Every structure is written in C-alpha cells, then in structure tokens.
Amino acid sequence: MGPKGSFDRVLKLLKEHHKWSQETVNLIASENVPSPAVREALVSDFGNRYAEGAPGKRLYAGCKYIDEVEFLAIDLAKEVFGAAHANVQPVSGVVANLATYTAFTQPGDTLMSLSITCGGHISMGKKKFGGTAGSVHGLDVEYFPFDEEAMNIDVERAREKIKEVSPDLVLFGASVFPFPHPVKELSDVASDCGARIAYDAAHVAGLIGGGHFQNPLEEGAEVMNCSTHKTLPGPQHGMILTAEEDLKEIIDRSVFPGVVSNHHLHSVAALAISLAENLEFGEEYGSQIIKNAKSLGEALYNRGVDVLASEKGFTSSHVILADVTDHGLGGEFERKLEDANVIVNRNLLPWDVREGRHYDNPGGIRLGVSEVTRLGMEEEDMERIADFIGRVVIEDENPEIVRKDVEKFARDYSKVNYCFESETEAYEYINIHS
Numbered sequence: 537m538g539p540k541g542s543f544d545r546v547l548k549l550l551k552e553h554h555k556w557s558q559e560t561v562n563l564i565a566s567e568n569v570p571s572p573a574v575r576e577a578l579v580s581d582f583g584n585r586y587a588e589g590a591p592g593k594r595l596y597a598g599c600k601y602i603d604e605v606e607f608l609a610i611d612l613a614k615e616v617f618g619a620a621h622a623n624v625q626p627v628s629g630v631v632a633n634l635a636t637y638t639a640f641t642q643p644g645d646t647l648m649s650l651s652i653t654c655g656g657h658i659s660m661g662k663k664k665f666g667g668t669a670g671s672v673h674g675l676d677v678e679y680f681p682f683d684e685e686a687m688n689i690d691v692e693r694a695r696e697k698i699k700e701v702s703p704d705l706v707l708f709g710a711s712v713f714p715f716p717h718p719v720k721e722l723s724d725v726a727s728d729c730g731a732r733i734a735y736d737a738a739h740v741a742g743l744i745g746g747g748h749f750q751n752p753l754e755e756g757a758e759v760m761n762c763s764t765h766k767t768l769p770g771p772q773h774g775m776i777l778t779a780e781e782d783l784k785e786i787i788d789r790s791v792f793p794g795v796v797s798n799h800h801l802h803s804v805a806a807l808a809i810s811l812a813e814n815l816e817f818g819e820e821y822g823s824q825i826i827k828n829a830k831s832l833g834e835a836l837y838n839r840g841v842d843v844l845a846s847e848k849g850f851t852s853s854h855v856i857l858a859d860v861t862d863h864g865l866g867g868e869f870e871r872k873l874e875d876a877n878v879i880v881n882r883n884l885l886p887w888d889v890r891e892g893r894h895y896d897n898p899g900g901i902r903l904g905v906s907e908v909t910r911l912g913m914e915e916e917d918m919e920r921i922a923d924f925i926g927r928v929v930i931e932d933e934n935p936e937i938v939r940k941d942v943e944k945f946a947r948d949y950s951k952v953n954y955c956f957e958s959e960t961e962a963y964e965y966i967n968i969h970s
C-alpha cells in the first residue's frame with residue numbers, strides 16, 4: 537500500500553466506522569457515546585503535555601491551565617459522589633484498581649472479589665487466568681459466594697467465607713452488575729477481620745452520580761474506583777474517590793509515582809466536562825437508563841428470550857443478561873446480531889463453565905442501554921430493539937434483512953442527549969487534517 541496508502545486507509549476506516557455507528561444500535565454495556573464537548577477536549581493540546589505530580593505541585597512547567605482544569609475535575613468529582621477526596625489521574629479503570637491494590641495490599645495478600653463467571657472483571661482476577669490482581673500485583677484471589685438465582689453476592693455465605701479466609705482487601709463491584717452489592721451487610725464483618733474495603737464502580741458510576749444506585753462511600757467502602765466512560769459517559773479514563781480525607785496521601789502516592797507518569801490530561805479535561813454534565817443531567821439520564829433497561833428486559837422476555845432475574849424486574853441498573861442456550865450460543869448470536877447492526881457482547885453465565893461452555897462461545901449475551909438512552913431512546917424504542925433481537929435470536933430471520941430496518945431506526949437518533957446543547961451530531965466525524 538505504501539506509507540501514503542496506509543495513511544489514507546486509516547483515515548478512511550475511521551470515517552467508515554463513524555458512518556456505520558450512525559446506522560447501528562449499540563448495546564455494549566461498557567460503552568457510551570460522549571458529548572461533543574467531551575470529544576472536543578479529547579482532541580485538544582492537553583493530550584500532548586505532561587503534568588506529573590499533584591496539581592499546583594508539578595514536576596513539569598507549562599501547567600497553569602492544566603492545573604486549574606485538574607482542580608476543577610477533583611472538585612466536581614467530590615461533589616458528584618459525595619467524596620472526601622478524588623484522584624482523577626488513573627488512565628483507566630484497571631489502573632485505578634491496580635493503584636488501590638498498591639495502596640492497601642502487599643503481594644501475597646488475599647483479595648476477595650467476584651469471579652469472572654459471576655460478573656467479575658479481569659482486573660480482579662486470579663493469576664492463573666492472567667488477572668491483574670493475581671498476575672500484576674501478586675494477590676491470592678478468593679471469590680465471593682454467589683447466588684445464581686438472585687444474581688448477586690450471597691450475603692450469608694460471604695459472611696462465613698470472609699471470617700474463614702480473612703481477606704486483606706474486599707473489592708465489591710462487577711462487569712455484570714444488575715443489582716446493588718451488599719456493601720452495608722458485609723463491611724462490618726470485613727473490617728472486623730482487618731480487611732480494607734473497596735468498590736469498583738466502573739459500570740455504574742454514572743448511575744451513582746445521578747443518585748440511582750447505591751453510593752458505596754456511604755455504605756462502608758473506603759474507596760470507590762471507576763472507569764469514566766460507561767454509565768458515566770465521559771472519556772476513556774479512570775478515577776479513585778475516597779470516603780475519608782486521610783486516605784488522600786496513600787491513594788495519591790499509589791497512583792503517582794505508582795502506576796502513572798503521564799496521566800492523559802486531555803482525558804482529565806474531558807472528565808471534568810462529563811462530571812459537570814452529570815451534575816446537571818445525571819439524575820434524569822440515570823432514571824431513563826433504568827426504565828429502559830427494565831423495559832428491554834421485559835420486552836425480550838415477552839418475546840421468549842430467557843432474560844435472567846425476571847422475578848426481580850430483570851435489573852436495577854443499565855444492564856441485563858440473557859441465557860440464549862434454548863436457541864443457540866452467545867458467540868453465534870453476537871456475530872448474527874452484528875450482521876444485523878445490533879452490537880452486543882457474548883457473556884458467560886454463572887453456570888456456563890460448570891456446564892462445559894467457554895468464553896469463546898458462552899451461553900449468554902449481555903445488553904446495556906446506556907448508549908441508546910443517551911441518544912434519546914425511551915421505553916417504546918426498547919420494544920423496537922427487542923423486535924430486532926427477537927427476529928434474529930428467536931425467529932432465526934436472515935440478519936441482512938433485519939439490518940435494513942435497524943439502519944432506518946438508528947438514523948432517527950443522531951444527537952447526544954443529557955448534555956449541554958450542541959449542533960454536532962453523536963457520531964459526526966470531525967475533520968482536522970483536511
């Protein structure tokens with residue numbers, strides 16, 4: 537292709553991705569579409585600078601505007617989450633977790649977290665699975681006992697297990713996170729055993745900010761870690777919030793010089809913008825997300841898809857999990873739905889490994905409504921989306937035919953909602969080079 541050929545090809549692929557995004561329904565639970573202002577911050581010159589150290593006490597010159605922005609991000613984060621301190625420097629949710637492991641544990645210590653099959657994240661995982669906790673920080677990982685009916689941590693069995701294994705750190709939170717975790721119920725017993733208590737809010741941070749999900753800092757968690765681009769529709773970044781001011785020093789030190797040098801200053805600016813948006817619009821946005829998630833669960837269930845936790849209203853967050861094994865497997869439906877321009881991800885069900893299924897082709901699909909809600913969709917739109925999914929999964933209709941209807945439907949939702957007014961469309965490609 538030659539250098540110019542490759543150069544042109546990359547720019548063309550970016551544009552094609554944007555065009556395709558306008559014609560798809562994206563139900564990836566860990567993704568979202570940021571506001572035009574967040575995107576503007578992300579292409580700013582902040583992304584080319586260094587500002588090691590704390591704002592006001594940098595190891596680099598040239599930071600006068602950067603400092604003010606980082607102070608604003610910190611203040612906004614504290615206000616949104618009712619936190620005593622915020623560190624906005626982790627460059628991702630995994631890095632935020634790693635900083636917390638660094639602050640609270642030594643290699644060889646024991647972490648209690650959720651297993652991946654029950655919704656845990658790779659960053660909480662065991663060494664033998666390549667998880668960050670085990671393989672990067674050398675922690676032994678013990679799993680929370682899980683109630684597969686209730687799709688949540690089993691409180692009684694967890695209480696017993698905490699006493700038995702006496703973990704050094706207990707980490708709540710998950711990547712399949714339909715219901716609040718029993719932080720209140722388990723914090724006392726964990727503290728009595730000498731454990732530190734953390735909560736990974738990567739998925740639910742925006743809902744917490746909007747007042748629609750448990751605030752772990754009020755329920756016994758000492759720190760809350762998160763990504764900032766899932767239900768909180770900001771830049772791809774991370775942060776750590778603390779319940780008490782006296783954790784500031786150890787957390788800040790664990791982040792820098794522990795796990796970041798450059799902390800992605802363009803993302804810090806974008807994060808400040810998304811936190812301001814959360815303060816203004818987060819209550820309304822979160823409320824619609826939860827209504828939509830419940831509606832999508834109900835609509836799919838009524839069409840014969842086995843959405844889990846039906847007796848609990850399917851979810852109290854943005855995400856639902858469906859068992860598709862009556863009709864095929866998760867990997868197969870992930871591909872077919874993508875051919876129909878409906879983007880979902882295959883997901884392990886809690887009992888998949890036991891039944892011989894594997895991550896490549898598990899029994900479930902995970903569906904999140906953060907992005908479609910952000911585009912302005914409401915309950916009746918969830919019926920339409922359930923129709924598209926039902927046509928592929930239940931009726932085995934040709935995805936190419938379903939795609940025509942999905943494209944038409946998706947094009948009607950072209951603006952980002954729950955943010956300060958802008959003319960720019962959600963997936964508009966911004967030309968800078970030409």
Ligand SMILES: *Cc1c(COP(=O)(O)O)cnc(C)c1O
Pocket residue numbers: 566627628629630631656657659709710711736738739762763764772773774
């Ligand atoms: C997404 C996720 C993360 C990791 O986030 P990144 O920002 O991609 O590093 C960590 N923990 C949980 C529970 C997640 O779902």
